[in-house]
Amino acid sequence: xxxxxxxxxxxxxxxxxxxxxxxxxxxxxxxxxxxxxxxxxxxxxxxxxxxxxxxxxxxxxxxxxxxxxxxxxxxxxxxxxxxxxxxxxxxxxxxxxxxxxxxxxxxxxxxxxxxxxxxxxxxxxxxxxxxxxxxxxxxxxxxxxxxxxxxxxxxxxxxxxxxxxxxxxxxxxxxxxxxxxxxxxxxxxxxxxxxxxxxxxxxxxxxxxxxxxxxxxxxxxxxxxxxxxxxxxxxxxxxxxxxxxxxxxxxxxxxxxxxxxxxxxxxxxxxxxxxxxxxxxxxxxxxxxxxxxxxxxxxxxxxxxxxxxx
Amino acid sequence: xxxxxxxxxxxxxxxxxxxxxxxxxxxxxxxxxxxxxxxxxxxxxxxxxxxxxxxxxxxxxxxxxxxxxxxxxxxxxxxxxxxxxxxxxxxxxxxxxxxxxxxxxxxxxxxxxxxxxxxxxxxxxxxxxxxxxxxxxxxxxxxxxxxxxxxxxxxxxxxxxxxxxxxxxxxxxxxxxxxxxxxxxxxxxxxxxxxxxxxxxxxxxxxxxxxxxxxxxxxxxxxxxxxxxxxxxxxxxxxxxxxxxxxxxxxxxxxxxxxxxxxxxxxxxxxxxxxxxxxxxxxxxxxxxxxxxxxxxxxxxxxxxxxxxxxxxxxxxxxxxxxxxxxxxxxxxxxxxxxxxxxxxxxxxxxxxxxxxxxxxxxxxxxxxxxxxxxxxxxxxxxxxxxxxxxxxxxxxxxxxxxxxxxxxxxxxxxxxxxxxxxxxxxxxxxxxxxxxxxxx
Amino acid sequence: xxxxxxxxxxxxxxxxxxxxxxxxxxxxxxxxxxxxxxxxxxxxxxxxxxxxxxxxxxxxxxxxxxxxxxxxxxxxxxxxxxxxxxxxxxxxxxxxxxxxxxxxxxxxxxxxxxxxxxxxxxxxxxxxxxxxxxxxxxxxxxxxxxxxxxxxxxxxxxxxxxxxxxxxxxxxxxxxxxxxxxxxxxxxxxxxxxxxxxxxxxx
Numbered sequence: 001x002x003x004x005x006x007x008x009x010x011x012x013x014x015x016x017x018x019x020x021x022x023x024x025x026x027x028x029x030x031x032x033x034x035x036x037x038x039x040x041x042x043x044x045x046x047x048x049x050x051x052x053x054x055x056x057x058x059x060x061x062x063x064x065x066x067x068x069x070x071x072x073x074x075x076x077x078x079x080x081x082x083x084x085x086x087x088x089x090x091x092x093x094x095x096x097x098x099x100x101x102x103x104x105x106x107x108x109x110x111x112x113x114x115x116x117x118x119x120x121x122x123x124x125x126x127x128x129x130x131x132x133x134x135x136x137x138x139x140x141x142x143x144x145x146x147x148x149x150x151x152x153x154x155x156x157x158x159x160x161x162x163x164x165x166x167x168x169x170x171x172x173x174x175x176x177x178x179x180x181x182x183x184x185x186x187x188x189x190x191x192x193x194x195x196x197x198x199x200x201x202x203x204x205x206x207x208x209x210x211x212x213x214x215x216x217x218x219x220x221x222x223x224x225x226x227x228x229x230x231x232x233x234x235x236x237x238x239x240x241x242x243x244x245x246x247x248x249x250x251x252x253x254x255x256x257x258x259x260x261x262x263x264x265x266x267x268x269x270x271x272x273x274x275x276x277x278x279x280x281x282x283x284x285x286x287x288x289x290x291x292x293x294x295x296x297x298x299x300x301x302x303x304x305x306x307x308x309x310x
Numbered sequence: 311x312x313x314x315x316x317x318x319x320x321x322x323x324x325x326x327x328x329x330x331x332x333x334x335x336x337x338x339x340x341x342x343x344x345x346x347x348x349x350x351x352x353x354x355x356x357x358x359x360x361x362x363x364x365x366x367x368x369x370x371x372x373x374x375x376x377x378x379x380x381x382x383x384x385x386x387x388x389x390x391x392x393x394x395x396x397x398x399x400x401x402x403x404x405x406x407x408x409x410x411x412x413x414x415x416x417x418x419x420x421x422x423x424x425x426x427x428x429x430x431x432x433x434x435x436x437x438x439x440x441x442x443x444x445x446x447x448x449x450x451x452x453x454x455x456x457x458x459x460x461x462x463x464x465x466x467x468x469x470x471x472x473x474x475x476x477x478x479x480x481x482x483x484x485x486x487x488x489x490x491x492x493x494x495x496x497x498x499x500x501x502x503x504x505x506x507x508x509x510x511x512x513x514x515x516x517x518x519x520x521x522x523x524x525x526x527x528x529x530x531x532x533x534x535x536x537x538x539x540x541x542x543x544x545x546x547x548x549x550x551x552x553x554x555x556x557x558x559x560x561x562x563x564x565x566x567x568x569x570x571x572x573x574x575x576x577x578x579x580x581x582x583x584x585x586x587x588x589x590x591x592x593x594x595x596x597x598x599x600x601x602x603x604x605x606x607x608x609x610x611x612x613x614x615x616x617x618x619x620x621x622x623x624x625x626x627x628x629x630x631x632x633x634x635x636x637x638x639x640x641x642x643x644x645x646x647x648x649x650x651x652x653x654x655x656x657x658x659x660x661x662x663x664x665x666x667x668x669x670x671x672x673x674x675x676x677x678x679x680x681x682x683x684x685x686x687x688x689x690x691x692x693x694x695x696x697x698x699x700x701x702x703x704x705x706x707x708x709x710x711x712x713x714x715x716x717x718x719x720x721x722x723x724x725x726x727x728x729x730x731x732x733x734x735x736x737x738x739x740x741x742x743x744x745x746x747x748x749x750x751x
Numbered sequence: 752x753x754x755x756x757x758x759x760x761x762x763x764x765x766x767x768x769x770x771x772x773x774x775x776x777x778x779x780x781x782x783x784x785x786x787x788x789x790x791x792x793x794x795x796x797x798x799x800x801x802x803x804x805x806x807x808x809x810x811x812x813x814x815x816x817x818x819x820x821x822x823x824x825x826x827x828x829x830x831x832x833x834x835x836x837x838x839x840x841x842x843x844x845x846x847x848x849x850x851x852x853x854x855x856x857x858x859x860x861x862x863x864x865x866x867x868x869x870x871x872x873x874x875x876x877x878x879x880x881x882x883x884x885x886x887x888x889x890x891x892x893x894x895x896x897x898x899x900x901x902x903x904x905x906x907x908x909x910x911x912x913x914x915x916x917x918x919x920x921x922x923x924x925x926x927x928x929x930x931x932x933x934x935x936x937x938x939x940x941x942x943x944x945x946x947x948x949x950x951x952x953x954x
Contacts, residue, residue, distance in 0.1 A: 012428060014761050020431075023808045024541075026768045027841075030806075031866040033775050034930040034944035036897045040866045041543030045427035050420070051686025053693065064772070066765045076697045083693055085353030113697050122777075131690070142673055144546045151862035169709045170716075175702030183897050183946060185926065194701040203900075207776045214683050216543035222776040222946075225897040240704040258696060259703075272697060541810065545864070 015062040016094040021045055025063040025218070029209060032220035037182030037227075038150070039133050044216040054087055055213030057110045057129035061091060064125065064209070065108055070098045072106035077114040077256070077272040084112070103275045104287065113176065115197035117255050117276040118287040120206035122223060128191040130212035133219060135179040135189040155187050158230070166235050178237065181228045182221060190227075195239045196256045199292035201227040239294045244305065247271040250280040253302045254295070368412050381405035390609070390644020391415055395681050396422025397540070397559040399608050399643050416561075420682045427540075433595040434538075436602060440591055440612050440641075442506050447645075448587035450510045452616055456585075458507035463588060464645075510585040511614050511637060523619045523636035523661055546673055553660060553676060557653040558642050561681025568669045568679065569652030572659045577667030579659045581615035581638055588612075588645045611647055613640040615654035636661075755789050755804065755829050763787050764805040771802060771932065775942040779894045779903025781878060785938045792821035796874040798934035799844060800825070803872075807832035807842060814840035816853050840869055847875035847910040847933075851917035857929055865926040868945075871918075876909025878935040890915070896947035905941055907933060915951050918943070 013019065021043065028040045047055045065071065073088045075081035079101045087110065092099050100106050103118040110127040120126060136146040139157040149155065158179065165173040176192040180201065190198055191210060201208060201221055208221040221227055229237035246253045248260075248268040255276060257269040271277040279287050289295065369375070382389060382405040389404035396404065396419040403422060411417035447463025450456045462468075514520045528534070528550050537544075537552040544552050557565060572579040590607040597603050619636035638658025640650035659669040668674050678684060763786070770782040784798040791800035794817040803826050807813060812835035815822040822844065823834045837843055837856040845853055860868035876887060889908040892915075895901070910933070922928035928945030935941075943949065 016428065018428060018430060019760055019764070020808050020810070021427075023764070023806055024810060026772075027806055027811070027870075028866065030772060030775050030870070030930065031868075033772065033898075034928075034946055035865055035926045036946060038865060038926060041545065041864075043541050043543060045540065046420070046423040046682060047427070048421075048424040050689060051683045052688075052690030053686060055686075064765075064769065066769060067762065076694045080353040081694060082353055082356060086357055089354065089357075112693075113695075131687070142546075144673070147863040151865075170712055171705065171709055173705050173709070175705050176698040192698045192701075194697055196701075207772075214687055220776075222898040224777075224900045240701055241708065256697070257700070259700065 012094060014095065015065055016047075016090075017045070017059070017062050022063045025059055028218050029060065029063070029220065032209070032218050033207075033222050035186070036221050036225050037180075037186030037188035037219060039212075039217040039219045041216055042218050044213050047213070049087065049090065051214040052131060053083060054110070054112060054129040056211030056215075056218070057112070057127050057213070058087065058091070058211070059213055060127045060209050060211040060218065061108060061110050062094070064127070065091070065095055065097060067095070067097065069095075069108045070100050070106050071095075071108050071110070072100050072103065072275075073110040074114060074116070074274070075112040077116075077258075078274040080274060101275050101278070103273075113192045113194075114256070114273065115193055115200050115290075117271075117273040117289055118279075119200075119290045120204065122205040124206040126206055126208050128193075128208065128210045130189070130191040130210050130217075131214075132177075133189055133210065133212035133215050133217040135177075135187050150186060153185060158187060162230060163232070166232070172231070172235060172237070179230050181226075181230060183225055184228075187230070188219065188221075188227075194256055195229070195237065196294075198227075198229050198237070199239070199294050200290045202292070203227075204290075239298075242269070242298075243301070245269050247277070247280075250277060252280060252286070254289070254299045376409055378402060378405035378409055381408055387645060388413070388415060390646050391562060391649075392418045392422055394643040394646055394649060395419035395559060395561055396426065398422045398426040416681055416685050419561075420685065423682050435605075436594045436596065438591045438593060438608075438610070440587065440610070441509060443587060443589040443591050443610075443612070444607075445507055445587055445589040446609075447589070448507060448585065449583065450585045451583040452510065452585075456510050457513075461507075465647075507587075509614070511616070514584070514616070514635060519635050521619060521634040521636060523658075528661065544676065548672055548676065550657075550661075553672065554639065554641070554653070554657060556676045556680065557640070557656055560649075560653075560679040561684065562646060562649045562652075564679035564681060564684065565652040565656055565675075566648055568675055569655040569659075572655055572667065572669035577659050577662070577669040579617055579638065579655050579662075579669065581617040581655060581658065583651065584614040584616040584637065586611070586613045586647060586650065588647070609644055611640075611642055611645050611650040613647070613650035613654040614638075615640070615651065615658060617658050753790050753792070753825060753828070757788050758804055758829070759787070760804075763801075767801050767805040771805070771940065771942070774932070774940050775898075775930070775944055777898045778896070778942050778944060778947045779880075779899055779905055781880065781905070781939045781941055783938050784934075784940055792818055792825050794818040794846060794874070795822050795825070795844065796934040796936060796938070798938045798940050799872050799874055802932060802934070802940070803832075803842070803844070804829055806870075809833070811841040812839065813842040813844065814853065815844045816849050817846045843869055843871045845871060845873045845914075847873055847907075847914070849911065849914070851911070851913045854914055854917050854921070854929070857921070859921055859924070859927040859929060862927065865928075868927065868929060871929050871931045873910070873914065873931060873933050875907050875933050875935050877907070877937060878933060878939050878941045879906045879908075880904070882906050891952040892943075893950040893952070894943065894947050895949070896944075898944070899947065907935075907941070909935075912951060915949070919949070921945075 024043055028042045032038065032040045044059060047058050049055055049058060071091055073084045075084035078084060088099055091097065103109065103116040107123060108125050108127065109116065110129065112129040115126065134146055136149055136158060139161050140146050140149065162172050162174065176194050177189055178195045178198050179187050180190055180198060182188045190201055203224050203226065205223055207223055210219045231237040240256065242253060242257045245257055247257065247270055249270050255271045255273060258272045259267045260270055261267045276287060279285055382401050385408060388408060389401050392404040392407060392415055393399050393401065403425065404418065407418035407421040410421065445461060447465060448461045450460065511520060533549050535549050537549050539552050539555050544556065571577065588609065588611045590609055592607055593605050594602045595605055615638035616635050617638060619634055636658065638654035640653030640657060642649045642653065656669055656675055660672050660675060662670045665671040766786065767784050770784055774780050774782045784801045789797065789800055791797055807826060807830035809831040812833050813826055814835060814837045826832055827834065837853040838858060843853060843857050854871060857869040857871055858867065860866060887908040889906045890910055890912060892905050892907055894903045918929060918931060922945045925945060930945055931943040933941040
């Protein structure tokens with residue numbers, strides 16, 4: 001009585017994206033690697049995930065991923081976040097790749113707004129989901145102009161912006177997404193990672209790829225590349241301070257903390273990186289963290305004020 | 311040009327069939343951390359429950375399922391909108407998408423776009439010719455009468471917008487009775503007489519009253535290039551082909567707001583409808599041997615908006631210069647007259663060559679009217695942002711603590727110089743700077 | 752005309768891309784592209800052919816310097832890419848003994864869009880991290896810049912030094928420039944992105 005629709009029985013390619021688009025994205029990723037910090041425009045086809053929910057990251061992940069990859073995805077540091085779960089299921093569904101929560105075990109990690117606390121090695125790729133790839137957008141709304149500014153390395157207005165905040169508040173007020181100078185040439189948005197993570201972009205062993213789907217831009221930071229947060233001689237970049245604060249679950253510090261409030265309005269701190277926390281709590285091991293001078297200061301202070309914690 | 315014509319003999323697509331039930335991946339262990347709303351309900355499980363729940367809401371009242379044939383037949387205009395914004399002409403898929411999302415046109419258009427992006431692109435069609443349109447409706451407001459006459463066609467323009475309570479219990483018998491009576495009124499000879507119509511703007515053009523208007527960029531080689539914005543990211547200044555393609559995919563309400571703003575005085579394009587036509591056009595492609603092949607007909611709405619054009623910049627205008635007319639062009643899938651008209655206004659407005667009004671500003675119009683992108687990003691605010699927030703909070707707390715400490719002592723003026731070797735700020739730059747704190751997303 | 756039937760455009764392309772990306776992200780790191788039986792025409796290293804099969808499609812154009820008819824047909828048939836003059840092509844397939852005229856013509860991109868440059872793939876005889884693996888005359892290349900931890904030295908045989916001089920000139924106005932992949936007869940690849948500086952010494 002009612003006709004059926006044979007044509008609705010659709011199958012999808014491995015990793016969902018068609019091979020032509022994958023080739024385009026791959027070519028542009030190579031270009032991005034060749035000009036660290038420069039934003040390469042790409043076609044950015046629609047995905048079955050909403051714009052602003054990680055399409056750029058997915059484009060990169062799905063163009064790069066192979067059968068043997070072990071895939072991990074975090075959202076705001078957590079493997080368990082709803083959107084991370086959704087994207088992990090999607091990637092698994094279209095690739096049948098092994099997925100993992102273990103930072104060290106993963107070969108390909110997609111992230112929204114965090115770099116894992118555990119140091120990444122030269123066999124790993126970290127893919128950032130980027131909402132706004134243009135670090136200059138806050139000081140210049142027109143793409144035509146920001147393109148020229150990058151082309152001519154004309155970053156005076158960016159410096160002014162940081163300087164003004166300093167004049168007004170006595171400090172650089174940029175929170176997450178702290179602008180960085182890459183390879184001494186391009187100012188880049190590291191995506192809205194906390195400042196805590198920014199030093200880990202510098203001279204790392206792993207490859208960093210950035211995908212901004214809605215804005216249709218790809219960029220990259222290759223391993224062993226200079227990535228320097230913008231700062232003045234007498235006003236320095238600083239990471240978030242969690243002075244004297246310890247995680248209420250693991251009893252330790254030296255990692256980026258979340259503030260958790262209860263119904264009474266009291267709050268406690270918990271380590272943000274869910275895999276790092278699991279390893280501390282379940283495995284009773286502290287994974288190898290990144291080494292940078294900012295973190296070292298934090299760890300030194302923590303060790304100086306050591307009190308008997310489990 | 312053919313895309314996707316490569317070796318496929320050894321092509322082994324992994325069958326990822328969405329009709330087979332999904333099995334969640336097996337991982338070595340589950341994250342045990344409980345942090346606010348992130349993991350309290352356990353991610354994957356919470357999603358599964360939510361999906362079940364929304365499915366429950368879709369069908370909980372146990373009414374007979376709507377067949378997509380019915381939707382296709384009775385929700386024509388909604389599906390036209392979905393096809394236009396979804397950038398994918400496939401009415402049955404539009405109906406399916408509409409059903410799947412309980413009638414949310416934004417969501418349905420999004421599903422169409424996402425599906426479209428997975429389809430292999432075998433051919434680019436030849437340019438459609440609206441002069442050979444099988445016209446179903448066509449009007450001009452510029453002239454009282456036009457060659458071929460005004461054809462009102464199907465429109466709600468002159469229905470009195472009174473809620474029709476008779477439809478509340480419309481029966482199949484009533485439908486049939488109306489159809490029989492309607493068909494009886496149409497004579498076979500009249501039906502065959504309907505043919506194609508010449509264009510109103512051709513009359514103006516023949517009289518030498520029309521002139522192209524554009525930015526200098528539009529006249530360059532790049533400006534005349536035929537761009538496909540689904541294959542390459544848009545670059546600004548965008549060629550007119552790219553601008554029109556983006557407008558044709560734009561969200562109707564979005565371009566309506568901007569088109570309206572221009573008419574109300576923010577930009578000053580107040581056009582007349584030179585011609586608005588709705589009808590069927592043939593689509594042809596060239597086969598590998600180069601022969602043109604007819605592949606079907608699609609319904610489109612086309613608007614040609616007539617505006618007065620200035621003869622140049624004030625300084626260039628001499629005493630003897632003449633005014634003339636220019637066209638703003640709009641074309642979209644299906645019958646969506648609001649969209650075609652607003653597209654025509656914006657096409658014209660963006661060629662004003664100034665950025666003194668939102669509608670005149672290419673980047674402003676094109677970046678903000680794509681419904682799928684705008685919807686996705688505004689809704690992404692629902693994703694957790696606590697790391698981002700914590701980072702800012704940390705700064706604000708420090709600044710507040712500092713100011714409390716310094717209540718007596720006034721801050722000394724800074725003498726900062728950039729440490730990264732870049733040139734320092736100048737006073738002139740500082741005056742232009744409206745930003746206090748850079749954006750955090 | 753040879754249609755590569757054993758090349759898997761999904762999985763081979765992915766595997767080879769990852770290796771190319773690894774070498775591009777780590778200039779001086781050699782990777783081997785093989786694992787699939789293909790029959791590229793003469794004057795085209797197997798690794799060069801695999802780079803072409805993996806990255807070309809109808810959206811881009813290529814230029815071939817040697818044995819142009821056969822190689823052009825090969826890429827056109829297998830990738831649907833189209834040939835173009837050296838100054839317009841997105842990919843240039845050159846030979847290590849060529850004179851630098853084609854490389855010199857390759858597009859370096861524009862200041863606002865430096866990504867519109869060309870990739871250049873150059874066939875050489877051999878690439879090695881050690882000076883002792885070949886008896887042929889060879890160039891010593893010392894790379895530094897993004898992707899390189901300090902410095903990395905490689906030894907290349909069958910490469911006209913004039914090509915490197917031209918490459919250095921083309922890359923002088925970073926971020927404009929040419930991104931280069933050298934391939935050798937043992938299926939190895941070596942990448943020199945424009946962000947890298949290099950010093951040449953003979954051996």
